[in-house]
Amino acid sequence: MSVPRVCVIGAGALSTRRIYPNLGAAGLRLVGVCDLDQDKAERNATLFGGTPYADVEKLLDEQRPDGVVVCVGPAGHAALAVQVLRAGFPVYTEKPPAPTVDAAVEVARVARETGLLCMTAFKKRYSVAFEHARQWLDQFPVDDRLSISHDYCSAAYGVGDAGRSPFLFDFAIHHLDLTHYLMGDVAETFAYSVGANTFAVSLRFASGAVGTMHLSDGRSFAxxxxxxxxxxxxxxxxxxxxxxxxREVREGEPSGWREPSTFTSGGDSGRDTGHLAELEAFAAHLREGTPVRSPIEESVKSLVLHDAILDSVRSGQPVAVRYPRF
Incomplete structure (x- = not known):
């Protein structure tokens, strides 16, 4: 196929700002828009193209797209992914991939059963800088990779049901995923927290490397x-x-740097933030079967680490990180 046909499920603020405007640039043709709120579906169909729907089954039956993009609340990603996969279509969902580890494992099982891609939009894996970091690390033997440190913060997130941290689950989950992408599987974690949304996390990787994470909602979005x-x-x-x-240093001497002229995490560049690049990866898979960097089997790991961090906070003890087998 030359230009894959896609449908988008979800027409809220995030998808309208980050997904719909990038579809054409990524080489995708929008043919259907679905939202439980018919007015939102009609608005986005008017703005970006495609036929509006309020029913997912009708959308899939009538449009028969090459792929489907799901961008709704986190609680809906897994159930919609399973519905789309069982209907016979590859699917791209926003992060986090599912509300629980078990739900994500079920999505992975269905993806394997159907032989279709379920991709999670973990944008950091697709950003220019972190792809450079991955390639830079690949120059060195695994045994020589000593450590990683993260400092990743936002403005106030509030507290979810039963004291759950929406900050850790919705925002910091990007760096829980990124630590796997750059350094591999985590063997053990030990975490402290202040309230629900500030964490100091220690990591020990299966490779023997170590890591730290400072995650807090006490700063700023701007x-x-x-x-x-x-x-x-x-x-x-x-x-x-x-x-x-x-900024990179080789054997103690400066060897490379990059200094863009503007802040890009605010959304100035779809490749620096990863928003455009991840859709390009989905388009390439639909056209040519190209592998993606964030299949559901990898995305499950972010939820496993999320739960291990919270278990450590509650217990005050180190927690072994155990991934499901596929």
Whole structure:
């Protein structure tokens, strides 16, 4: 196929700002828009194209798209992904991939059973800076990769039901996923918290490397404060700031840097933030079967680490991180 036909389920604020405007640039043709609120579906169909629907089954039956994008509340991602996969279509869902580990594992099981892709929109894996960081790490033996540090914060998130942290589940989940992408599986974690939404997390990786995470909702959305540091034996280190700038050192000497002219985490560039790049990856898969960086089997790991961090906070003890087998 030359231009894959896609439908989008969800016409809320996030999808209208980050997904619909990027579909054409990513090489996708929008043919259907679905939302429980018919007015929202009609609005987005008017703005971006496609036929509006209020019923998912009718959308899929009538349009028979090449792929489906799901961007609704986190509680709906897994159930809709299963519905779309069983109907015979590859699916891209927003993060987090499911409300629970068990629900995400079920999505992965259905994806394998149907032989279709379920991709999670973990944008950090697709950003220019973190793809550079991954390629930089790949130059070195695994045993020489010593540590990673994360500083990732936002403005106030509030507290969810039963004291749950929507900040950790909805915002910081990006860096829980990113730590796997860059450093591999986590073997053990030990975490402290102040209230529901500020965490100090220690990590021990299966490779033997270590890591730290500072995650808090006590800062700002308008002024990004994201920073990731990677250290490799022999005076090699790389720092990524704001998902866009980096500074790298090889054997103790400066060897490369990037300094964009604007803040990009606010959404100035779909490739620096990853919003456009992840849709391009989905389009490439639909056209050519190209693998993506965030299949559901990888995305499950973010939820496993999320739960392990909360278990450690509650128990005051280190917690082993155990991933499901597929």
């Amino acid at each position: 002024v990004p404060t994201e920073e990731v540091g990677l250290t490799v034996r022999g005076g090699n280190f790389l720092t990524v700031s704001n998902s866009s700038r980096w």
